[in-house]
Amino acid sequence: MAGSVNKVILIGNVGADPEIRRTQDGRPIANLRIATSETWRDRNSGERREKTEWHTVVVFNEGLCKVVEQYVKKGAKLYIEGQLQTRKWQDQNGNDRYSTEVVLQGFNSTLTMLDGRGEGGGASAGGGRGSGNDFGGGGNYGDDYGAPAQPSGRSSGGGGNFSRDLDDDIPF
Numbered sequence: 001m002a003g004s005v006n007k008v009i010l011i012g013n014v015g016a017d018p019e020i021r022r023t024q025d026g027r028p029i030a031n032l033r034i035a036t037s038e039t040w041r042d043r044n045s046g047e048r049r050e051k052t053e054w055h056t057v058v059v060f061n062e063g064l065c066k067v068v069e070q071y072v073k074k075g076a077k078l079y080i081e082g083q084l085q086t087r088k089w090q091d092q093n094g095n096d097r098y099s100t101e102v103v104l105q106g107f108n109s110t111l112t113m114l115d116g117r118g119e120g121g122g123a124s125a126g127g128g129r130g131s132g133n134d135f136g137g138g139g140n141y142g143d144d145y146g147a148p149a150q151p152s153g154r155s156s157g158g159g160g161n162f163s164r165d166l167d168d169d170i171p172f
Contacts, residue, residue, distance in 0.1 A: 008102045010055055010080045011114070012036040018068050028065035032057040034078060034102075057082065060105035071113060081110040 010082060022028055037052045057080060059065050066139040082104040091097050123135065 006083045007108075008080070008082050008084055010034055010057075010102065011038055012055070012078065012079075012080075014072060014074055014076045014078060015054065017074050018072050020065065027060075027062060028069065030059035030065045030068040032059070032072070032078075034080065056099065056101045058101050058103050059109075059111070060103065063107055064104055064109065064111050067111060067113075077113055077114040078105065079110070079112040081108070083108070090097065161165050 012034040014037050018027055019031040019098055021031070034055045035052050036055065037050055039048060040049045041047070059068055080102060082102045084100060085103045086098055086100045089097050089099065097118050103109075
């Protein structure tokens with residue numbers, strides 16, 4: 001169907017260490033469980049309520065799998081962009097089952113670590129568009145252009161790199 005969009009954006013925490021498997025030809029596939037939560041105050045009782053949703057994320061993008069394998073651990077906060085896919089499978093009794101997953105593959109997927117790697121910086125990797133750099137599958141492992149990550153996600157602008165001093169609000 002022309003004119004349709006299948007895009008999922010999640011910001012949540014990893015529930016367990018990622019599982020990395022390999023295809024028969026050696027390509028990695030990463031499986032993650034991401035929790036997203038919403039909180040609100042109950043109108044009647046005034047109590048604080050919380051609802052957590054669990055999402056299965058499957059990463060086929062080889063560059064993103066490397067980032068997941070090396071840096072993502074239980075409890076990490078991630079920003080994920082991918083697509084919903086439902087797959088059909090059979091259980092042990094031969095019954096048809098369906099699983100809906102957020103899939104990261106190709107150039108329309110993004111995975112960004114929001115809580116950094118210990119020193120408060122941010123590591124991100126994108127499948128292309130919208131990831132800050134177009135390295136085609138994975139590799140912005142700090143701040144823009146491969147420089148060390150800064151706590152604010154930006155360079156200090158201390159006179160070295162002209163491209164970092166440009167305003168981000170350029171309309172083209």
